[in-house]
């Protein structure tokens with residue numbers, strides 16, 4: 387008799403040492419909570435959430451090594467030894483000689499936008515990110531999306547949907563002139579596209595084109611490790627390279643990077659601005675004392691910088707990133723059993739439900755993704771986030787809603803926090819909401835703040 391092929395599973399490369407209790411609530415309780423929160427999952431109290439897939443930002447479980455590092459925090463106002471440890475690791479892993487710490491990613495975005503952008507400039511990029519684009523606009527630039535068309539199609543299975551379309555980039559350079567483009571803003575993987583990566587080949591081609599026009603590349607390296615993993619597993623020639631080697635090769639094409647350390651570095655707070663350009667560094671080092679704190683702590687405690695330094699060592703461990711993306715893949719394969727539409731292929735940090743398809747009876751100005759996120763919370767206490775028309779905000783010129791092609795609910799995985807059983811509960815809840823989708827009504831916006839409205843906007847049921 388032929389031997390049965392036995393599947394071999396992977397498992398997380400850690401065991402659990404400390405636990406934080408969470409509690410399931412009743413539907414009645416959740417109905418009150420979501421109404422009080424104006425149908426915005428950002429406005430829920432976390433005590434009322436059962437499984438929190440709002441974000442992977444700062445929600446990570448630190449390792450015992452990182453917690454031990456917290457105890458050797460040097461809280462000197464100036465010249466903390468943890469700063470130097472962190473700086474050495476920034477050089478080692480990102481290959482950037484100059485570094486300024488910040489309290490989180492958007493502080494670095496603010497500084498770099500103010501330093502590099504002049505009023506009337508254009509910033510091409512591989513799809514917008516909410517805080518990144520806002521800082522570029524506040525500095526006087528217009529953001530131009532030059533990502534490949536496939537990125538806007540949730541059903542397209544291409545492996546590198548974070549790539550830049552060279553034709554779009556060339557057309558922009560020809561139209562506005564290289565002098566009006568201080569840098570190309572590249573993120574990888576692309577958060578708003580569903581965590582889709584760019585390929586090394588595309589990065590090299592973009593570098594070549596930009597170099598011939600003396601345009602620099604700047605990298606939002608917030609989740610660069612996931613991009614490196616996709617290059618290793620999807621791009622020819624990289625299978626045998628380590629994650630650290632791929633990361634170093636990626637960053638070699640950039641003049642500088644900004645990083646929200648709250649993601650790849652598996653900490654709860656922190657940011658990085660690092661560059662090869664001494665002049666830019668000197669400006670940033672001067673600016674940081676105005677907005678963040680001295681240039682050797684940038685709004686962080688010494689202990690936070692130590693946890694970041696150790697997090698940099700851990701983030702390049704293959705098993706960590708393999709287990710992380712393995713969770714997202716498992717979530718996707720379980721959703722497939724119920725036919726629930728989501729952005730394909732599965733991305734690095736999250737599953738993105740296709741709210742436009744799921745709630746196809748709702749027009750986009752009734753906020754299908756906002757509605758779906760609220761319904762999912764109501765069903766089970768699972769918290770996700772809207773990534774659609776609310777997140778896209780208004781066009782600063784016309785004041786009209788920007789209607790993105792992608793109208794998504796993001797279910798994001800904090801690193802080293804939830805188990806496969808949590809995923810099963812979330813999947814079953816999504817399947818149940820999906821089954822009942824025709825009975826779901828939309829939302830009306832009743833309060834809209836000026837900036838980043840998805841954080842604080844309020845809605846009511848239609």
Ligand code: PM9
Pocket residue numbers: 440441442443490491492493515516517518573577606608609645646647648656657
């Ligand atoms: N990302 C996220 O949940 C947290 C806030 S926005 C909902 O995905 C990129 C690619 C990010 C990012 C934050 C930032 C800003 C920059 N780039 O949140 O300021 O995903 O540390 O970083 C969030 P900070």
